[in-house]
Amino acid sequence: MSAPGTRVFVVNSGSSSIKYQLVDVATEEAILSGLVERIGEPGGDAADHVDGMRRVLAELGDAATGLVAVGHRVVHGGEAFTAPTVVTDAVIEQIEQVSMLAPLHNPANLAGIRAAMAVLPDVPHVAVFDTAFHQTMAPAAYTYAIDREVAREHGVRRYGFHGTSHAFVAGRAAEHLGVPLEQLKLIVLHLGNGASITAIDGGRSIDTSMGLTPLQGLVMGTRSGDLDPAVLLHLHRQAGMSVDELDALLNKRSGLLGLSGSADMRDVTKAADEGDRDAALALDVWAHRIRHYVGAYLAQLGGLDAVVFTAGVGENSPQLRALALAGLEFLGLEVDPEVNAARSRAARTISPEGAGVAVLVVPTNEELSIARQAAALAGA
Template sequence: MSVRENADVLVINCGSSSIKYQLLLMDEGRLLAGGLLERIGEGDSRLRHRSRNENGELVEVAREVRARDHREAFGHIAEIMRVSGVLTDGARLSAIGHRVVHGGVTFTRPALVDSEVIEAIRDLIPLAPLHNPANLLGIEVCRESFPQIPQVAVFDTAFHQTMPPWAYRYAVPQDWYHRHRIRRYGFHGSSHRYVADQAARYLNCPLDQLNLITLHLGNGASAAAIAGGKCIDTSMGFTPLEGLVMGTRCGDLDAAVPLHMQRVGNLSVEGVDHALNHDAGLKALAGTNDLREVLLNAESGDEAAKLALDLYGYRIKKYLGAYYAALGKVDAVIFTGGVGENASAVRSLVCSGLDRLGIVIDETANAGSEGAEAVRDIGRSGAAVRLLAIRTNEELQIARETLARVQAPV
């Protein structure tokens, strides 16, 4: 499929009540426009949009809009992009890339959207009932609005499909695996892949010659072990609930706890599900899911915040050690995501006491200007393992994979 060299790619992340979008000029990797339309169907929808003016500066506008459903929402987005001059009836648009949360084992790479792909994503709804329906709706509406533009589905789970069976299988009855598809899938794949590529460029070494541990730390958090550019293990599992302690998710938990709370706590299945996904994690331990507040409260002597921070860092360190063992040799540990990129105290906590593994943080470099550079080297010079803080860009990664899929031979 022919696509012009200076292609524009629109990236869509469609949620149940919101749409995030970015329009990127691919030859420069530059953001032309982007925004968020939220509270769809709630009567007081709000659109925040940024686009470049004639001087190349990003200018933001915000307005209240009426978006009774996603179709109306996409209409507002298309209108403001046309008014701001970055999109004219799709004429500058080469492809649209859609973030799709769950690709199961069906999708190991981005897929050019057609009726078969749509039905396959629909078949995976039981694995991601809160996300895949909204992702599908975004695809369907964009196909209606831009029928001549190639559409590509990019899956959060695809990067992790290289895991070996001993990493992705659970020790559960065979019928659970074969009939109900119970296994580890992993998420945040676009972020893990993006920072792995960035690390390879920074270290001036081919990705297929590197062993990396990537730590995506934000309100949601996950770790990945990457050998030669391929994921061999990741902390999130059948759902994004497993693994590290997160903002409102519990992370690893004895499987009997939910059953116990149903029996003795009189909680429903829905009640347990809500508690573990929305009322657990840092929120449960420290009263807030904002790690910045946890850090401030811990510095002020709040014991609950101190415990939350210690537990949070300890769980990351355990996974770091486990993945070091799984890889055998580690060239670099990468911190990314809102917390990983900006919380020097967390990076210091995670790396403390790991000198014998060759993981030694340079506290001066670590405490430097947060987020000032796309890649920052925060490890001690000469240490066996490089420590990098890398600003992630999932939208750019989705756009790159979208363009590569559109340009690939049929």
């Protein structure tokens, strides 16, 4: 049964929204969850983030009594934060300093932190950073080959994202396999509207596809992923596109949307099945990029025990899981069609019995991961 002394309030704040969940870390139960939307907008749910947080606490009522901690998702921690951190004025200042690296995310995350601290001043607040898990990468993996002084002055390096999800899923995969995480070489595919892939050796991230920002790497819903940087120079010079226009192109009008006309993978697969050539090409490009990274990370790991699918697409699309690994049978990577097609919310193996490398589906739970880390730091 849930006890107040094991409850953590998890906050994921956007620029005009507050996604929240009340988690019992003892039972791993989500007691309550919800979303405050269109904050500060006409007809929205709240006038500002503080007003929104007060409304959330009123909704939670007695369930929020005796919280052990408030856990906050923060997208970018830069080089300053390598682990969950108790929020202080100095920490807020440091998060502000790296906001230039995540201007769409960190200011919104900070709005949620400030609002929650205003209405819950007597509870420890803990920031959990998407980038922290990847701070174990070696310099060879995170360094871009540009002028070193320019890179140092402006913080230009690979940071990686989705770290909370990758770390949680790796731990769950180890539990499912019955092997200590420290003994496993894993490739985790976080495939949703945003997508990334991480090579994990003994529980440590050694390489990941996202970079300075969440734009690099795999093909995503509206983001291009990997691109020759000269494309931007070409479009600036030949098409007269401004920095803001190029930013919008790569982040909001590319990826599956740019290739097929839809950012929703369900629409893209349906269109491809019905003979739409653009949609079929979009899927091919999406899968080609995944296989490119799987091969690269197999080389970096020097061996492989399991490939793990997670997040919306990874957890729910048998068709796309099979497509992502098609042609990699020579590496011992394949899925059993019947097992792959079975629906389940549990961690499971979808590779054939006796396969050289296990292929798993492991549902992610970033809220539970944040709650656990916040509770541990708060001493619960």
